[in-house]
Amino acid sequence: MIIDIHRHFVAKDWFSENFWRNYARIIQQITSRMGRSFAFEDIQAKVFPLYFDTTGEKHLEQMEKAGIDKTVVFLFDTGLLTGEPEVSIEEQNKIIFKAAKKYPDKIIPFVQIDPRRPGAIEFVKKSIEEWGARGLKLHPGAGFNPEEAATLKMIEAIADYKIPVITHTGPSIVPTSSRYCDPIYLDKILLGFPEVNVIAAHMAYGYRPQLCSFGWQRPNLYTDISVSQDMAKKDYPKFARTIREVVDAFGPERVLFGTDSPFTWGVLPEKDFVAAIKDLVHRAPDDAKFTVNEIEMLLGANAKKLLNI
Ligand SMILES: [Zn+2]
Known part of the structure; x- marks a missing residue:
């Protein structure tokens, strides 16, 4: 079984104009290195809409082609830092829960809401108890420190449900903040709530050495390999060695x-x-070989256990 632990639903009105304009700047920079230039309006009209899907249909099509059986889905709440989207965060979560109801064998919804928002804890509890959320997503790129009381209280509130927490680690896309995305800021959660399993997303990008150096010492810390696609495409030996390094560090x-x-x-x-x-x-x-069993664990068996499937 193949399970994707990290996927987003995205729509134009799920982010502020400020967010999209900054995001476009990164695309403009990358494409200008290839000698091409695109106006914001072009990117807005032709590139971003490729991502938009809040029912799951585009996603399920990709999954089908790839043989991915199930996927976790969540949103990306940056509103307190980058400006509020037209569709409220509560509404966005509900749209994801609705899609999960429609495709219960495929979509595993996680709830995400900035812990500093008023009523956030009550919303998270309701999401789990009434709307079927099966995990919590945090994104410190919105500018909060995972060691702050608001976050710790949220973790305390979900601890009894035995659901995992996934959190962004590594530098965070402009205009969000990278300040608190170093995995070291997870240590209070990891030590204070040893029964809560925490997934540090993206192998923490450039903070990978920090992540690996304490990953083996924190039994409730996991990581996901999302956004290593670029490496897999451009430098396969480096990709293999990177995944090997992380698997060796974490087990x-x-x-x-x-x-x-x-x-x-x-x-x-x-x-x-x-x-x-x-x-x-x-x-x-040869220095980065994997066994068939290790690949089965990576692709789905580990997530199956973690999500209690
Ligand atoms: Zn993500």
């Missing part, structure tokens, strides 16, 4: 498959990413 049972779709669709299709991971058994360099 094969605490590293999870994730795509961060739809943001990565333009980098590598989901089916090619899954193929690149399966190929690690045969195609990886």
Whole structure:
């Protein structure tokens, strides 16, 4: 079974204009290095809409092609820092819960709401008890410190439900903040709530050495490999060695498959990413070989256990 632990639903009115304009600047910078230039309006009209899907249909099509059986889905609440979206965060969560009701075998909804928002804890509890949320997503890129009382109270409130928490780690996309996205800010949660399993997303990008150096010492810390698509495409030996390094640091049972779709669709299709991971058994360099069992754990068996499926 293949389970994607990291996927977003995205729509134009789920973020502020400020967010999209800044996001476009990154695309403009990358494309200008390739000698091409696009106005914000072009990106807004032609690129961003490729990501938009709040029913799950585009996502399910990609998953089908890739052989991904189930996926976790959540939103991206940056409103307190980057400006409020037209569709409220509560409403966005509910749209995801609705899609999960429609595709109960495919979509596993996680709730996400900035812990500093009034009524956030009550909303999270209701999401779990009444609307079927099966995990909590945090995004400190919205500018909060995971060690703050508001976050710790939220973790305390969900601890009894035995659901995992996934949190962004590594530098965070402009205009969100990278300040509190270093994995070290998770330590209070990890030590204070040893029964709560925490997934540090994206292998923490450039903070990977920090993540690996304490990953093996925190039994409730996991990581996902989302956004390594670029590496898999451009430098396969480096990709293999990176995943090997992380699996060796955490142990094969605490590293999870994730795509961060739809943001990565333009980098590598989901089916090619899954193929690149399966190929690690045969195609990886000799110093970074994987067993069939390790790949099965990475692609789904670990997530199955973590999500109680
Ligand atoms: Zn993400």
